[in-house]
Amino acid sequence: SLKPFPKDFLWGASTSAYQVEGASLEDGKGPSCQDVKVVPEGTSDLKVCADQYHRYKEDIALMAEMGFKTYRFSISWSRIIPEGTGAINPKGIEYYNNVIDECLKYGIEPLVTMFHFDMPAALDERGSWGNRDSIDWFLNFAKVMFENFGDRIKYWLTINEQNMLTLVGPVIGTLMIPEGCTNVLKETYQQNHHMLVAQAKAMALCHEMLPGAKIGPAPNISLVYPASCKPEDVLAAQNYNAIRNWLYLDMAVYGVYNNLVWAYLEENDACPEFGEGDAEALKNGHPDFIGFNYYNTATVEASDGTEKLDSGADQQTARGEAGVYRGYKNPNLPTTEFGWEIDPMGFRATIREMYSRYRLPMIVTENGLGAYDTLTEDGKVHDQYRIEYLRKHIEQIQLAITDGAEMMGYCPWSAIDLISTHEGMVKRYGFIYVDRDEFDLKTLDRYRKDSFYWYKKVISSNGED
Template identity: 35%
Template sequence: MATPELPDIASLRPDFIWGVSTSSFQIEGATQEGGRGPSVWDVYGHTDELKNRDSGDVACDHYHRYPEDVALMKALGVQAYRFSVAWPRVLPQGRGSANEAGLAFYDRLLDELLAAGIEPWLCLYHWDLPQALEDSGGWLNRESVAWFTDYTTLVAGRYGDRVKRFATFNEPSIFSLFSRSLGQKGRSAEDDLHRMIHHVNLAHGAAVDVLRDKVRNVSIGCIHNYQPCRPSSDRAADAVAAAHLSTYWNNAFPDPQCLGEYPAAMRSAVAPHVEADDLARICRPLDWFGLNHYSPVYVAAKPGALLGYDFGNKPSGCALTPIGWPIEPAAFADTLRIVHARYALPVYVMENGYGDAMQPDETGAVIDSGRMAFLRAYIEAMNAAAADGVDIRGYFIWSLLDNFEWDSGYSKRFGLTYIDYASQRRIPKASFDWYARLIRAARQP
């Protein structure tokens, strides 16, 4: 297959930001080095429940190889890199004494990025809760708001001289909906879910206030996975389940954070956990909306399941990525329009990408034509939304590197760079060069 042409980006802003994203647990490795404490994903990764019994122990070994990875970003020409700090690396117990060795790692990373002319975008939380805090109730404990406040204070004080772009959370709807701590020991899973949602929202608001206080000229957002939730059949029950899931998947976090109230469909369920002034503490001024988007979600009713849903069949003939996710760029454009209209904030696309399992060919090259075609179609959809007046200011591909993809382990590859996990060799894919060409073209006067 021929290399896809570059997309039409004529409607994007002249100062549009092109970047790449990663997260700490998915790439860093070195989980027992430099004084780092265990996270919930370290513990889960050693239960043998993950695909191929994979774990994040080594991942991409970014902890040791970050200069090579920054050099890859410089070769791409990206203006920005969105990454996350590992909470248990800087606070091994989640609170209390800070770990200087862990803090120093991010000092080195930031200095390397800035020397390469790449702006750091720091996400405070990308799912790796310190296990010590989970043992104390995790996000189900209202004290988690104070824990996150203290953690944010540490990070802002240490890095705020070099980092001006901060995200509080990545995909809070996903780590809450699929938390392993819901409904254990006879508790109600749905009540736990509402409690967790509210505590995470409170932690977000508290972190915004800390960042405003500690970091001069700070720019703050939260990153939400916003996907259309569609019924998988024409059954009325599936339509109800899809609408119900959409409330939690798409609106349970940005609505209170940006609009000052929970969606009507869940308001009474979360009310027992809401105290006086909580909504004002959550709804703090934000500078941008972070959007992660991959595909629509197809939903089937499942009585007795959490929120009464399951993932259902996709429409026959629906184009799919090799890992089975629908390819529908029009849904991306529609989502951008919805988010812009509902929340009235500038939008940065913080994750969009294509998963496969492609290996190098006999020449050692990775010619990922499917990824390039996907990116071209989605970037053109973004351009169409911008032409309609949507205030889109940046696009970050998931991901710079193949990495640890949560329950899927290393079986799914989203990177612009192939990782040979046995040797840790980095091999830029054809899509890497394609994206570099796009960035060069976009930055030409």
């Protein structure tokens, strides 16, 4: 029989600063890489987004109405330190103090992502994560957050989807590769290494400054299936599992490079250089839990190394890497309107695999369905498809709990409609509809979708409904 969800299970939902806040250059905020990037043709810029900066009270009240136990949001680095290092913007601190206090007023536990795809533009100009100083820049930013908000925030997440940043950073508008770089793979994994060291040091600093707080990573974890039971496809799946998933969690939890990834980097002359103290720092940072985003699984087959494959289409549709693995469309899975496979059972499989590897409590920091929603004339959004998607995934969490996994919470993407990483405003994920189009800001009024009322029941019954 099924085990129940834990009594203190953290039901909630997620957003990220650059996708939801707007006010991109208001009240002293410095530009981030997202504000200066060229957005894909036909998609909105990130100046207004859902305008949460001006409407956080209304938004948090709606989350409270759904019964949220937690709200996962991110703190914009360049809103509180406009140049990335140096002067602090008091208005930025004030804004997040207000958001935190508003959550706490309703008994909503803030779950804060420290870095969600939005490097301050001023630091991009100094080489971004490619500059070894980025470790200190990030640590300073962490310290400012711990000092200012640490008295009220119990749960911290370090870097959102560092693995996707490394694998498809340019699609998301992050990860700067310097012009004329001759070994892009090495440069990419050097930047990745700096992020890993920064994360480890931030976890250690959190434990030192805030002994009561808990901190963990937030990669995007999707189990990789072999396309067949051919041994060479199984090896390809192991390769991609290591490169896409385990590297990040092995590093966060054990502080060591996954051997398959290291061998792959060696083969390609792309091993990152260790700076002084890195090995020790990596060993000294420990997560209290694992946060992870799950949208679907991936399926791959062997690559004989002769094909031309570029590694990235987007977060969920990597095409492969010659000689290592090759993306394969799983014929057993339906896809969303935006081409992402849907695999609820793979969610359970992913949780099983993660829990048996790491034995740490886990919280789902993203999961959800991006779709074209329509607002009816009487202000309704009939998003039955989203309810179906979420219901099936919640069922699988309960099965995973029954398997013995320790699950702390579930925060689907997204609490409210916001701008997609690269597909604009039309790709909506929220429980709350925001009245705006791609380029026409309309009223920006909020409407409760059908999924809003449904999720409210899920929460009040602790997942039994």
